[in-house]
Amino acid sequence: MNTDTRQPGTAHPHPAPQRHEVGRWWMWVCLALPPAVWFVQLTLANILTSQACYPSDMPLQEPRLDVLPWVVGCDLVVLVVAVAGGFVGWLNWRRTAGEKPGGGHHLLESGDGRTRFMAMSGMLTSGIVLVASIYAILSHLTVPWCGT
Secondary structure: OOOOOEOOOOOOEOOOOOOOOOOHHHHHHHHOHHHHHHHHHHHHHHHHHHHHHOOOOOOOOOOOHHHHHHHHHHHHHHHHHHHHHHHHHHHHHHHOOOOOOOOHHHHHHOOOOHHHHHHHHHHHHHHHHHHHHHHHHHHHHHOOOOOO
């Protein structure tokens, strides 16, 4: 197997020598899918909860709770997507383990190990969305919707 990571015609190795170990789509699954699904969840939850309190010109005394399963269902979908995105990021991280020696702090100091850095960023992004989805579930189940 050829272990030379230099670009043809150059004397420098490529900064992401293991870029072919991770598919482009798998990298985007952990980087972009959890935030995109979280955005959709925020939009749908806002629409559903506002309609539960203000279905017409006059606000209701009590919210319509028939939308609660839909809101919590959206929250759970985001939770599952965030966990899946974190798992895919972790798999990407493991596949590129030999790209650059050292841990995550070494990736921030140099431009080497780009694929590994993107995998780490995907894990962090998915983790942030996971925490946000847990807060959303807790707020939708515990905080009064209509300010009552």
